[in-house]
Amino acid sequence: MALLNLQDWQRHRAEFERLGVALPSYDVNGARGAGRAQPEWIHLGAGNLFRAFHAQVADDLLASGLMARGIVAADLRSPRGVDEVWVPDGDDVLVVTMRPDGSQGLRVLGSVADALFANPARPSDWSRMRSYFESPELKLVTVTITEKGYATCGAEGKPLPDAADDMAGGPGAPKSAMGIVASLLHTRYEAGAAPIALVATDNFSQNGRRFRESVLTIARAWEAAGLVDEEFAAYAADESRVSFPWSMIDRIVPNPSPEVAEELAKRGFEGMGPREGLHLASFANTEEARYLVVEDSFPNGRPPLERAGVTMTDREHAERADTMKVTACLNPLHTALALFGCLLGYTRIWQEMGDGDLVALVRRLGYVEDLPVVVSPEVIDPHAFLDELLERRLPNRSLPDAPQRIASDTSQKMPIRFGHTIAAYRASAALEVGELAAIPLVVAAWLRYLVGVDDGGEPMVLSPDPMLDGLTATMASVSLGCADPAALHESVAPILSNDRIFGCDLYEAGLGGRVEGLLAEMLAGPGAVRATLERMVQTWS
Structure with a gap:
């Protein structure tokens, strides 16, 4: 026929x-x-x-x-x-x-x-x-x-x-x-x-x-x-x-x-x-x-x-379901994989789920740092939702989803995907902002991504973002091998202190200096992103 x-x-x-x-x-x-x-x-x-x-x-x-x-x-x-x-x-x-x-x-x-x-x-x-x-x-x-x-x-x-x-x-x-x-x-x-x-x-x-x-x-x-x-x-x-x-x-x-x-x-x-x-x-x-x-x-x-x-x-439970997803149990993990995936040369999300370091990162982000601040929507079990995401959905080798697609508009996503959790930690009597490790690592990876060079030292096309021109201009003086802490601070401070991007000033939240340190580590030279990720994962073991 x-x-x-x-x-x-x-x-x-x-x-x-x-x-x-x-x-x-x-x-x-x-x-x-x-x-x-x-x-x-x-x-x-x-x-x-x-x-x-x-x-x-x-x-x-x-x-x-x-x-x-x-x-x-x-x-x-x-x-x-x-x-x-x-x-x-x-x-x-x-x-x-x-x-x-x-x-x-x-x-x-x-x-x-x-x-x-x-x-x-x-x-x-x-x-x-x-x-x-x-x-x-x-x-x-x-x-x-x-x-x-x-x-x-x-x-x-x-x-x-x-x-x-x-x-x-x-x-x-x-x-x-x-x-x-x-x-x-x-x-x-x-x-x-x-x-x-x-x-x-x-x-x-x-x-x-x-x-x-x-x-x-x-x-x-x-x-x-x-x-x-x-x-x-x-x-x-x-x-x-x-x-x-x-x-x-x-x-x-x-x-x-x-x-x-x-x-x-x-x-x-x-x-x-x-x-x-x-x-x-x-x-x-x-x-x-x-x-x-x-x-x-x-x-x-x-x-x-x-x-x-x-x-x-009702509205309350619909909002809880959305907050669970976009601030904790899916979207932040997606952004983490998108940024590191671009830097490390991945073209599919499922490929990243075969990378032990990246799996450790998103598991830490989801289960350890995000879940403690989730208010259950009751109509969905947050832990089961996260289990399904990490065990079946993201590793799905048949699904042709690309980190480059998910990396689009990251500046617009930061306040919800990460700022919400930071704010919850700051407001909690039981949690300390200092306990956060995966979130500052992902923020540092975003800044490293904005340099426009992958972990192999090769130029990298950045995904569309309404703030991209301004962000890359702010980061223009940052490059691989940048070793002057004062110069690095001068370049990234306008971004890390921008409460429109993160929902707060990250320096006032106690995270700005840590992000700068991780970024400096990732800028040491080719392979430094992987080395920084490996070192951080080892500290979580």
Whole structure:
């Protein structure tokens, strides 16, 4: 038989099943028609996490007869994902689950009813999205646009250019993600102000609070300028009508791997690989484990998400689950592996989990330094979560996740992933900041990473970071062989004392000098990063 395209599955079910692909068991065309006619669930940010997680939750509900309408997926910033992936693939997705034993689970999802570019730059799609928001039957909007997508202001507290234009221009032609959401909410308000839940499912703490504040910032600017009805901001701020549930989400979804595309080609598929210049393919590769904990605040009702593995709880426990993950039991370990992985020449996280020194580092970080300050979310056992991460998830040799990907935006992650634990130690009567050893080592590794030279002495490409230019300029005088403590202090002090980066001044916290010492040790010459890591691990034995 000829090579198969993803959208061939409905015409060639037997052939797909022969290849081991699980296919939708429900009436996909009917679900899509119902979803396009009157959606109850819209997702903004139709990237890999959505494709491998939210779309699968919806598919599970459709397969169980617990939901009848497909969901609408939209991109906000670029039409390329819609034009080059969603439309050619007929809105289908192939999820490739990478199991620790090396096997793969293949599953076609048919849960997306419509994919569009929800931006005024494409009037036809924008008009369609506005019509969806006018419907009182729309219940929830989930969002994955990365933490940066929720920003309305920069580090200096001034509005970002697109957000500033949106605040001045009103809801007619927004540019920023938050301006687009506020504009669509205004459309809903004008159509009768039906209730709705706007659910941030991006990976950062108190995401619902941040989402609400950003939308209200724009709504209130419009109200102050007389650009909208004065009751609109009150509607957006009324959580009995417009809720912003808090959530914790966790599923490792690397960018589509060329190796996975090659394996699919060997099975008989064509055209599945990553599109040039995009981190999207016809498939999404992911792990088995998945967690989504959501505050159960949905003023217009919701699908039975708990029947598809979503944990529904109150705000306190959703926040505890997120805090457990992002400050202790996953994200700090990921950052530690990312920084050392880049410095030591690793290109996959699973490779690092075969390195005894790095395993000792993340075990020390997770079990010894982070767990003592975790408040249990009760809906998840923190120790069991950490066990699963270290024993099954991170060592998964099938999962093509790269330290270089995780090293992106490290400056934005430091206050949550490490500053939170430092603050908890400082506030505790039972714990001493001086007991922390892994955290200052990781901070020192970050500074060593910013030098832009790996442990072999070779130039290293640094991952994107909104503060990268300023940080590298501050570190410009630091190089391998830097032996003058005073000169080193002068270079790194502006970073280590910056409470916006760490949530505190690390010198006042009693850690700045220790970080400087570890950095100096790592700068001694080629191989010094490994030598410092080995020495520290020996002290923990």
